[in-house]
Amino acid sequence: MPLFGIKAQTKIIGECTLQYSITQLQSSDTIGTKWVYVKGDQCKTTLQTPQLVQSIYFDIQKTNAIITKVIGASHFLQEVVYPPTVLPNLISMKEIANDSAVQILGYPCKNVELQWSDGVVYQIWYTPEISLSVNNFELAFKEVGGLVLSYNIIPANGRSIQYRAISIDLSPISISQFSINKMEYQVID
DSSP states (O other): OOTTSSOOOOEEESEEEEEEEEEETTTTEEEEEEEEEEETTEEEEEEEOSSOEEEEEEETTSSEEEEEEEETTEEEEEEEESSOSSOOOEEEEEEEOOSSOEEETTEEEEEEEEEETTSOEEEEEEETTEEESSOOSSGGGGGOSSEEEEEEEEOSSSOOEEEEEEEEEOSOOOGGGGOOOGGGSEEEO
16 A cells, blocks of 8 residues: 555646755754746756856756856856656665655645665655656756655755755746746856
């Protein structure tokens, strides 16, 4: 029997805005915010820290993505193959049984751990109740059976980072959210 009783059908959401708080786990310092915007086959993720604003724009029907970076007064744009061709391989994926039900933003969550060939471990909490039409806004989420509401990235060496959803908005998103004025950016090859 599944962790939360009878398995219901996952509802696929075609438009959504998620906001994550980013925390350095060892110090509990908040280091930034991440927004994820999904509209149909399009996705935009924006990472904002005091030093940087970086956005990745992609469409799951296309093979390229656009990355924009704003560092101080400098604006950069780069087009890249997406998903990248040199990715670490998923070594293992195991469900972690919890003693108590975890709720995030009112959704019951399951826990799964992914281990990658480069030594990075993802600890993921997701709700199987809903999923997004673009579920791979983090490439590691491709195999996860629902919407990821919290995840820890634990590198082989270095500091662990937690992303935890602090809001979810299912309202329609303007298509202008995915527009880029390329004249504002210096193009990087």
